[in-house]
Amino acid sequence: MVPERRDLWWLEPLVIVVVLGTFVLYSVYAGLANANYFYEPYLSPLYSPCITANCVHPHLPIVGSYWNLSPAILIVAFPLAFRVTCYYYRRSYYRAFFWAPPACAIPDARKSYAGETRFPFLIQNLHRYALIFATLLLAFLWWDTFLAFNFNGRFGIGLGSLLLLTNVVLLSGYSASCHSLRYLVGGYLDSFHRASLRYRLWSWANWLNARHARWAWASLVVVGLTDLYIRLLSMGVLTDLRIVF
Amino acid sequence: MKIWRGEGSAGEHVEYVVPIDAGMVVLDVVHRIQATHAPDLAVRWNCKAGKCGSCSAEVNGAPKLMCMTRMSEFATGEAITVSPVRTFPLIKDLVTDVSFNYEKAKTIPPFKPKPKDPDGKRRMYQEDVDRVQEFHKCIECFLCQDVCHVIRDHEENKPSFSGPRFFVRLAALEMHPLDTNDRLDLIRAKHGLGFCNITKCCTEVCPEDIHITDNAIIPLKERVVTAQYDPIAWALRRIRRTGPALPAPSVPPSKEPPSA
Ligand code: SF4
Ligand code: SF4
Ligand code: FES
Ligand code: FES
Numbered sequence: 001m002v003p004e005r006r007d008l009w010w011l012e013p014l015v016i017v018v019v020l021g022t023f024v025l026y027s028v029y030a031g032l033a034n035a036n037y038f039y040e041p042y043l044s045p046l047y048s049p050c051i052t053a054n055c056v057h058p059h060l061p062i063v064g065s066y067w068n069l070s071p072a073i074l075i076v077a078f079p080l081a082f083r084v085t086c087y088y089y090r091r092s093y094y095r096a097f098f099w100a101p102p103a104c105a106i107p108d109a110r111k112s113y114a115g116e117t118r119f120p121f122l123i124q125n126l127h128r129y130a131l132i133f134a135t136l137l138l139a140f141l142w143w144d145t146f147l148a149f150n151f152n153g154r155f156g157i158g159l160g161s162l163l164l165l166t167n168v169v170l171l172s173g174y175s176a177s178c179h180s181l182r183y184l185v186g187g188y189l190d191s192f193h194r195a196s197l198r199y200r201l202w203s204w205a206n207w208l209n210a211r212h213a214r215w216a217w218a219s220l221v222v223v224g225l226t227d228l229y230i231r232l233l234s235m236g237v238l239t240d241l242r243i244v245f
Numbered sequence: 246m247k248i249w250r251g252e253g254s255a256g257e258h259v260e261y262v263v264p265i266d267a268g269m270v271v272l273d274v275v276h277r278i279q280a281t282h283a284p285d286l287a288v289r290w291n292c293k294a295g296k297c298g299s300c301s302a303e304v305n306g307a308p309k310l311m312c313m314t315r316m317s318e319f320a321t322g323e324a325i326t327v328s329p330v331r332t333f334p335l336i337k338d339l340v341t342d343v344s345f346n347y348e349k350a351k352t353i354p355p356f357k358p359k360p361k362d363p364d365g366k367r368r369m370y371q372e373d374v375d376r377v378q379e380f381h382k383c384i385e386c387f388l389c390q391d392v393c394h395v396i397r398d399h400e401e402n403k404p405s406f407s408g409p410r411f412f413v414r415l416a417a418l419e420m421h422p423l424d425t426n427d428r429l430d431l432i433r434a435k436h437g438l439g440f441c442n443i444t445k446c447c448t449e450v451c452p453e454d455i456h457i458t459d460n461a462i463i464p465l466k467e468r469v470v471t472a473q474y475d476p477i478a479w480a481l482r483r484i485r486r487t488g489p490a491l492p493a494p495s496v497p498p499s500k501e502p503p504s505a
Pocket of ligand 3: 087
């Protein structure tokens, strides 16, 4: 049947395709570049934690110098799995890329549909594990941010430090507002009576969760911008604005 | 206003031109057309206050309650198309057969309360009531069922998918502090929770603003994960039998639900 909606229903999927598509293309380029990801004292979030011996700024050089490709390849699976299995991104890409459905009351693109009942979509059910790994990565990003205020042993604030701080705050907010986290901290209970700490955690998680989409978009855009800024500094295109005390 | 006219699956949109008054809603205009042009026009309605859930239809392609859709939302002179909901079989004009929903309702195991406290009373606490209260606002307008692409666009999924309205009902029962029935395997196997791809159209159309996807469906999905898919939760259950932090093991898939 022909849809009767005459409003701009295609605008939302179009914006999602453009923003998500741009981010994916940019991060593939930046992640494979294997250069310009560090500019003293800033490390691009796409390359953190840096686990190869060849890395310009290694955190944990557990992979020997035989690894000549970009160190980002070794860690990309974790944030990628977290975003791909995120309930909010699922909503967005099922709509914008799979057209199942492209918008409400607009017909699905495909004739048959089994949703998340079969492989590979069944894997979406393990989102909570992706959350755990993403939370571990956050620790490294906080450490990088801490280092980003250290200019050769002196405390300072640069535009890069502020970007890294914004980035890690947004990523933390994104993780803290996760649906799986909301479940794990207390949502699994049927009664909160006699579980006051879990009730409080669940209430906070609820408050953040109601804004999960905003955390998701803001953190995505800022990760990309932070990498771009550090890349341009390292390429010598920009100079960092900073005050060192 | 163009209104769908016809019996069974055959029909077409018929245009009516009527004057409207300030403050009118779509249902008022439909009534005016009934009074002046088409006395045999079939339309279901009851309260005209957005509370009975009878007047569901699709206005310019958007699933809505006709009694809650103001004419002032549309530009002067703009043609307005009113169609019956698409997911259910048509009876006549704007009236559809929604018995799919009543059949699904019968397959939900009913509330089974815990034994009473020693003083002969049952107690619930405010914080627990607050969470399920939202689900009890449902007026059974079935707009969420209508918009859900799982059955709207794929008729063949109807036997294996109950739809968002019933996930709301199941969430209210599953999260009920006094209920003892375990419906998690049923929710996956019989009500088809896995068919939902959380695209949130049900939430967008719900006239009662129930956060169907975020507060009912996703928490149910998480509970089903613990009961069925999470290997660590499974291992913990094996070690501790039924751990206090995890839902009890699920009912075997073959078990038929008691009817409501
Ligand atoms: S969120 Fe799920 S239940 Fe709601 S309309 Fe979308 S697919 Fe259907
Ligand atoms: S959940 Fe909302 S949209 Fe669905 S039947 Fe109830 S009131 Fe209507
Ligand atoms: S639901 Fe989006 S990160 Fe978990
Ligand atoms: S007539 Fe009752 S909800 Fe519209």
